[in-house]
Amino acid sequence: MKIVWKNKAKAGGVSGGIGGKKRSRQLPITLNPDLPFDKGEDEASTAAGGEADSKNLNDGQEDLTNEDRIRNLVECFRSEGNQLAEDGKYHEALGKWEAGVSLEPKNAVLHEQKAQILLEIGDSWNAIKAATQATELEPLWCEAWITLGRAQLNFGEPDSAIESFDRALEIKPNHEETLTDRNTAIRLVKKRKLLQASGLDVADNRYKVTDKVESV
Secondary structure, eight states: OOOOOOOSSSSSOSSSOOOOOOOOOOOOOOOOSOOSSOOOGGGHHHHHHHHHHHHHHHHHHHTSOHHHHHHHHHHHHHHHHHHHHHTTOHHHHHHHHHHHHHHOTTOHHHHHHHHHHHHHTTOHHHHHHHHHHHHHHOTTOHHHHHHHHHHHHHHTOHHHHHHHHHHHHHHSTTOHHHHHHHHHHHHHHHHHHHHHHTTOOOSSOOOOTTSOOOOO
16 A cells, blocks of 8 residues: 655655545434423424434434544544645644544554655654554555655665565565665765765764765
8 A cells, every 4th residue: 555645835755654544424413312302293203213313313322432533533533634735834734643542552554654744844753653543553565664664765874774675575575666876875885984984983883865875
């Protein structure tokens, strides 16, 4: 499953993205059949119809378990976040998905979407944590490993990124984007080794994806 979202506010950005199911319809409002007033004879027929409608609505709600209600609410948060992300409102989208995660902590899709947005706003460390959650919940989800690798690469850990990209390639061999990102990580590792061999100060051996990496 590849989640895709279009960034209207900014071209480029993190590859891959957030996709969109239609927003779940809200549950109907339950009517109260015991309103505090007397009904006259002329109202008896109308009252009976109202009570029947109310009973039908209540029956519909009773058919939903608490788990179903939570799932519907989480999907609502996810859909709203998708739209906000598509409009470039990343912090607002993040808030929606965090609300969804608080209700359904084992939702791997929300964790992966959070990681993408955190990368977009430059918070690579928290992106790593969110993407790691996604891979732990769905270890066979290729895109979760790709997002984790990109977060590690942006955080300056190309060795860890290579491991994550390798996991993704085990699931989807010859995946073009993954191979490209993995080659970037390999070049960064080689660059670091060259600096170490030259005797230069490499105490800070972290490199960003945006760093210029020359062929070695």
